[in-house]
Structures are given as C-alpha cells and as structure tokens.
Amino acid sequence: MFKWDKRLWTLFLIVFCNFLGGTIVLPSLPLYAQRHFDASPEVISILLASFFIAQFLAAPFIGRLSDRYGRLPVLVISQIGTFISFIVLGGATTLPMLFAGRILDGITGGNVIVAQAYVTDITTRSERTRGLGVIFAGFGLGYILGPALGGIISAFFDDRATFFVGAAISLFTVILTWVTLDESLTPERRALNAKIGKPSIRPRDVIANVPLRWILIIGFGAQLSIALLQSSIALFSEAELFKGATAQTVNLGVGLMLTGIGVGQFVTQLAFIKPAVERFGEQRLVIVGAFFRGLGMLSIAIFVSPWLVGTISLTMIAVSSGLMMPSLQALATSCVPENQNGAVLGVYQSATSLGIITGTALGGQLFAIGDRLPFIVGGLVLWLMIMPALMLSRCPVPAFRPAKQAV
Numbered sequence: 001m002f003k004w005d006k007r008l009w010t011l012f013l014i015v016f017c018n019f020l021g022g023t024i025v026l027p028s029l030p031l032y033a034q035r036h037f038d039a040s041p042e043v044i045s046i047l048l049a050s051f052f053i054a055q056f057l058a059a060p061f062i063g064r065l066s067d068r069y070g071r072l073p074v075l076v077i078s079q080i081g082t083f084i085s086f087i088v089l090g091g092a093t094t095l096p097m098l099f100a101g102r103i104l105d106g107i108t109g110g111n112v113i114v115a116q117a118y119v120t121d122i123t124t125r126s127e128r129t130r131g132l133g134v135i136f137a138g139f140g141l142g143y144i145l146g147p148a149l150g151g152i153i154s155a156f157f158d159d160r161a162t163f164f165v166g167a168a169i170s171l172f173t174v175i176l177t178w179v180t181l182d183e184s185l186t187p188e189r190r191a192l193n194a195k196i197g198k199p200s201i202r203p204r205d206v207i208a209n210v211p212l213r214w215i216l217i218i219g220f221g222a223q224l225s226i227a228l229l230q231s232s233i234a235l236f237s238e239a240e241l242f243k244g245a246t247a248q249t250v251n252l253g254v255g256l257m258l259t260g261i262g263v264g265q266f267v268t269q270l271a272f273i274k275p276a277v278e279r280f281g282e283q284r285l286v287i288v289g290a291f292f293r294g295l296g297m298l299s300i301a302i303f304v305s306p307w308l309v310g311t312i313s314l315t316m317i318a319v320s321s322g323l324m325m326p327s328l329q330a331l332a333t334s335c336v337p338e339n340q341n342g343a344v345l346g347v348y349q350s351a352t353s354l355g356i357i358t359g360t361a362l363g364g365q366l367f368a369i370g371d372r373l374p375f376i377v378g379g380l381v382l383w384l385m386i387m388p389a390l391m392l393s394r395c396p397v398p399a400f401r402p403a404k405q406a407v
Contacts, residue, residue: 007122008131010180011115012138017173018079018112019142024150024166025089027254030234032159035247037095041235045364048231049357050099054106056353063113063346071118072183076174081108083170090163113349120333120345121184129277129330136326137269144259144266151255155248206347212335214392218286219328219348220355221385225297225378226321227359232367232374233258239371241306257310264318273323282327283393289324290389293317294382301372301379331392 025032033039033047066074085105092098116135123131150162206212237254238245245253276285296316303309329348336344359378366373 007181007184008119008134010176011118012134014075014173014177014181015112015115015135015138016142017169017176018082019139020146020149020169024146024153024162024169025086027147027151027234027251027258028154028159028162029089030231031238031247031251033095033098034235036159037098039095041364041367043095043364044235045231045361047095047098047102048363049360051102051106052227052353052356052360054103056350056357058107059113059349059353060343060346063117063343063349066114066117067185067343070183070185071114071121072177072181075114075118075181076177078108078114079170079174079177081105083167083174086163086167086170090160090167113345116329116345118184128333129282129326130274132326132329133269133273133322136273136322137266139265141266144263147255147258147261149255151252154255155252159251209335211392211395212332212344214388214395215328215332215335216348216351217388218290218385218392219332219352221381221388222290222293222321222324222328223352223355224359224362225293225355225381226317227356228363228366228374228378228381229297229300229317231360231363232371235364235367236300236371236374237306240304241309253306257306258314259310261314261318261321264315265322268319268322269326272319273326276323277327282331283389285323285327286331287386287389287393289320289327290382290385291320293320293324294379294385296320296379297375297382298379300375304372 030044030048033044034041039047062074062078082105085101085108088097088101088104092101112135116132119131119135120128149165153162153165206216234250234254237257238250241257242250242253280288293316296313299313299316300309303313329345332344332348362377363374366377
C-alpha cells in the first residue's frame with residue numbers, strides 16, 4: 001500500500017510552483033519573440049530548442065552531482081538559475097538576450113531531475129511509480145493554472161509581465177525548498193556513492209542493458225512529438241484556431257486552451273495511475289499511452305477548432321502522458337543499481353531532452369511548410385513508438401534487482 005510522506009507533498013508544491021512559473025510563458029514566449037524581436041518561425045524554434053540543448057548537456061552532470069553531494073543543494077542552486085533566467089527574459093532588449101535567458105534556464109534546469117531522484121530515495125520500488133506520479137501531478141496542476149494565468153497576464157498587461165511573475169514564483173520555490181525540505185541522501189549513502197566512484201552510466205552500459213535501451217528510444221520519440229506540439233501550438237493558434245482575432249484574444253485563448261493538458265494530467269495522477277499500474281503494469285501503460293497520445297496529436301490537425309482541440313485533443317494527450325511517462329521513468333530506475341538512480345534519470349532526461357531539441361527545432365520548419373504538419377508528424381512518431389514499447393513489454397523488467405545496501 002502506498003504511504004504518503006510529507007516530503008512528497010513538499011516536492012509536489014515545489015514542482016507545481018516551478019511548472020506554474022515555467023508554463024506561464026508558454027502562450028507568450030513564441031509570440032513575444034515574433035512581435036517584439038521580429039523573429040521568424042524558424043528562429044523561434046531555435047530559441048525554444050536552445051533551452052533543451054543546454055538541458056541535454058547539463059542533465060547527466062546535475063544528476064551525478066545530486067548523487068554525490070546531495071539532492072537539496074543542487075535543487076536550490078538550479079532553482080536560483082531559473083529565477084535569474086526569467087529576469088533576463090523579461091528585461092531582454094535584443095534577441096541574443098532572449099537566447100541567453102533560455103540557455104541559462106536550461107543549464108540549471110535539472111531541478112526536475114533532482115526532484116525525481118529525491119522521490120526514488122524516499123520510496124520503495126513498489127511505491128515508485130505512484131511517487132513519481134505525485135511529481136507529474138504537480139506538472140499537471142501547474143499546467144492547469146500556468147498557461148491560463150500567463151494568457152490573462154499577457155492579455156491585460158503585456159508580454160513581459162509574464163516573465164517577472166514567473167521570476168517571483170521561482171524565488172518562492174527557492175525559499176520553500178530551503179525551509180521545508182531535508183536532504184534525502186544520508187552522509188553514509190553519499191560516502192558510499194563517492195567510494196564506489198562517479199555513479200555514471202557509460203554508453204556501453206546502455207547498449208548492454210536491453211530494457212533501458214528501449215526505454216530511452218521511447219522517451220526520445222515521445223518527447224520529440226510533444227515538442228512539435230509545444231513549439232507550434234501558439235503559432236498554429238494565431239494562424240488557424242483564432243484566425244483574425246486580436247493579439248490579446250490569441251494570448252488568452254492559447255493560455256486557456258492549454259489548460260486542458262493540465263486538467264488531464266492532474267486528474268490522471270490523482271485518480272487513475274495507481275489502479276492502472278496495479279491492473280495493467282507499467283509496460284502496458286507505455287503501449288496504451290503511445291497509441292492515444294498519437295491519436296490526440298493527429299486529431300489537432302483534423303479538428304482545427306479551439307474548443308475541440310482544447311477539450312478533446314489536448315486532454316487525450318495529457319491523460320495518455322500521465323499514464324505513459326511516469327511508468328517509463330519508473331521502469332528506467334528499475335534497470336540500474338539503486339546508487340545510480342540519479343544518474344539513470346539524468347541519462348533518461350538527456351534522451352528526452354534530445355527528443356525535445358529535435359522536435360522543437362523541427363517544429364518551426366514543418367510549420368513553415370504546412371501549419372498542420374507538426375501535429376501529423378508528431379502523431380505518426382508516437383505510433384512508431386508502439387513497436388519498441390511492444391519489445392519493452394517482452395523484456396524482464398526490472399532487469400537489475402540490487403541487493404539491499406546500507407543507507
């Protein structure tokens with residue numbers, strides 16, 4: 001039976017506030033770059049991708065740092081970086097300053113990895129998917145309020161205001177983390193990690209670990225597809241869903257429409273994932289999630305209606321993501337020794353970040369060719385992921401069952 005730990009509630013609040021601050025800018029950042037800096041769709045894609053490129057390079061390093069020096073200091077420092085990045089974005093006067101803000105946020109964007117590693121420290125293997133589901137519930141609730149709040153702020157004030165509100169929320173998470181959260185890795189555990197050596201995962205280890213290999217491929221494809229959506233939905237909304245509307249209406253409409261993702265994720269984590277895991281198992285949930293997430297992507301290109309996209313397409317994507325992604329992460333941590341949980345989450349984050357980099361960079365290019373193309377390609381990529389998901393379902397996971405270690 002899953003045991004609630006007060007630290008999970010604190011992590012939930014931290015991730016919620018972090019994601020609230022991050023998603024506030026979702027409706028406005030692409031349009032902000034387009035309106036104030038005359039950025040083309042192709043340049044906007046590179047701007048959005050710069051965050052994930054930086055995160056891709058930094059994530060494994062941050063994961064290893066948290067394994068060796070503790071979760072808490074790394075978590076606090078990364079959140080301070082997010083705060084500074086929002087200040088830079090809000091005060092930007094040139095396009096290079098926008099890039100600098102996004103890159104800084106990406107470099108210090110390992111706070112989610114560390115929060116997930118924290119969950120693996122305080123939960124048993126049987127509780128882990130549910131524990132990671134709490135983190136995703138924070139994502140979902142942040143997604144409910146963040147885009148809507150960002151749309152309202154940018155509609156009634158201006159585009160820059162959303163960044164300063166995001167900075168204030170990030171500063172609050174730094175204080176919340178420092179005051180309420182204790183270190184999850186004991187000095188003995190950190191010493192053990194240091195004695196064993198750098199808890200990294202080498203490329204040959206990944207190649208030899210068949211379940212982990214499939215997990216990384218699926219994570220890459222899943223996030224490539226969602227990046228195509230995130231990098232194109234604001235531009236698609238202005239061009240098609242809210243065609244001819246004022247800038248304020250577009251900002252508000254995109255923000256409110258994206259709340260469908262948050263509602264679906266939050267409800268899924270709150271009510272569905274525990275019975276779903278118990279009945280079907282993580283491996284089957286990955287297959288089901290890939291199918292329905294792909295169907296949701298393809299439906300955007302068919303509906304071309306803000307009401308249908310917001311209530312059906314994005315909700316389908318959110319529910320599928322809420323079932324698929326925590327299951328995939330839990331499976332990843334089952335494939336390595338316990339002292340490598342932070343490292344494997346860093347590798348997993350790198351694979352998903354690489355997918356997001358690719359999808360984000362492609363989003364603007366595909367949108368320039370045809371405004372529905374990003375969603376069609378994203379849906380087909382997800383359906384292709386069903387094949388490696390089926391292969392994963394035939395693998396004996398967890399493939400590694402470590403002996404109990406002193407902590």
